[in-house]
Amino acid sequence: MSDEDLHGLSGAYAIDAVDDVERARFEAHLAGCPTCRDEVASLRAAATELSLGTLSSPPPELRASVLRDISSVRPLPPVVDPPASLDTRRAEREERVARARRPPLRWLAGVAAALVIATGGVAWHPWSPGEGHGSVQLTATQQVLRAKDAQRFETKVGTGTATATVVRSASLNKAVILTANLPAAPRGKVYELWLRQGDAMVSAGFIPEGPSNTVLLQGNAATAAGAGITVEPAGGSARPTLPPVALIAFA
Numbered sequence: 001m002s003d004e005d006l007h008g009l010s011g012a013y014a015i016d017a018v019d020d021v022e023r024a025r026f027e028a029h030l031a032g033c034p035t036c037r038d039e040v041a042s043l044r045a046a047a048t049e050l051s052l053g054t055l056s057s058p059p060p061e062l063r064a065s066v067l068r069d070i071s072s073v074r075p076l077p078p079v080v081d082p083p084a085s086l087d088t089r090r091a092e093r094e095e096r097v098a099r100a101r102r103p104p105l106r107w108l109a110g111v112a113a114a115l116v117i118a119t120g121g122v123a124w125h126p127w128s129p130g131e132g133h134g135s136v137q138l139t140a141t142q143q144v145l146r147a148k149d150a151q152r153f154e155t156k157v158g159t160g161t162a163t164a165t166v167v168r169s170a171s172l173n174k175a176v177i178l179t180a181n182l183p184a185a186p187r188g189k190v191y192e193l194w195l196r197q198g199d200a201m202v203s204a205g206f207i208p209e210g211p212s213n214t215v216l217l218q219g220n221a222a223t224a225a226g227a228g229i230t231v232e233p234a235g236g237s238a239r240p241t242l243p244p245v246a247l248i249a250f251a
Helices: 003-007 010-014 020-030 034-050 060-072 086-101 103-119 140-146
Strands: 151-156 163-169 174-180 189-197 200-207 213-216 226-233 246-249
Touching: 003 020, 003 034, 010 020, 010 034, 020 034, 020 200, 140 163, 140 174, 140 213, 151 246, 163 246, 174 226, 200 213, 200 226
Parallel strands: none
Antiparallel strands: 151 163, 163 174, 174 213, 189 200, 189 226, 226 246
């Protein structure tokens, strides 16, 4: 996957619409790309704003119309660079990346805005589950945080005020880590997450730059005995190479 492809994943990552492999690659990229970090934060903020309205079920014909339009969307054909200067080709590639970033969430935001106007402030989202439920489908992270069997495990990170809290749902087989006041990783390094499976530490993703983050851990958290954070070279490691900066036992 090229850098251009990774840049284009920001929208899908913001709404948790990537698979485990894409998430791992993008989070490693995110650790060193402030542009993508800003875009993910902006998209998540916009999604949160959209979810705050009063929800109601749409008329059947409106739902059918929106879903019909979704099914008619087709990807753009490949763009073949004509013979041109290096600067021209670079500018065209940057424009393609920008186009790839814009359509999905902006299209959905436009649909939501149109529905707000048409219904006088009552918003329906095309991703609401089922007919007549009137509730927005939760992301995997939100599902874990709101799960009835959610367990919280907290520890300090280092000697300062930094903390790491893991919320685990055995019924969902997932866990989320929330960090606060985490100092920046050394230059050229990243914070890598791990799940302890038996006697092995299995990579579970990365913590993006910034003192406070909420990250969905990769892997089956229900079978894990704990979680950990280490400092690794940019791009991550197959196994921990340094002593952990934090260990959290699920007990």
